Amino acid sequence: MLAIASGGGHFVQLMRLAPAWAGHAVSIATVDPGTRLLAGDAPFFTFRDVSRSDWWRIPLATLDIARILITVRPQVIITTGALPGLIASALARPFGVRSLWVDSIANSEVLSGSGGQAGKLCNQVITQWPHLASGKTEHWGNVL
Secondary structure, three states: OEEEOOOOHHHHHHHHOHHHHOOOOOEEEEOOHHHHHHHOOOOEEEOOOOOHHHHHHHHHHHHHHHHHHHHHOOOEEEEOOOHHHHHHHHHHHHHOOEEEEEOOOOOOOOOOHHHHHHHHHOOEEEEOOHHHOEOOEEEOOOOO
């Protein structure tokens, strides 16, 4: 399994999901090498950060994430966002890799921009707000 997220709150929420993958082989990927200790003994990877506001970084971040996918060869991707999780899911989908998108708790009125796109790429999209669940997006509870 590959657990991947941008930095800050996305990564904090991802690491709060760690009990769910206890006992499974998981690798962790994020943008900040300083968060290595939070990953415990899991293999840890970093990639260049990217967002919609700095879209010109997408090609280099995509190469970083592709290298991680080639190294890890996950069967499942779990992400709490943002754009890097979407990139990982898009790159892995043609190879049959399943993906779970957990939209950020910060998006209480609408799904995040990437979360809205995740429904087209990910096998499962969940929101942490019950009133945002509809169609493919489900509410299973919250992380925080």
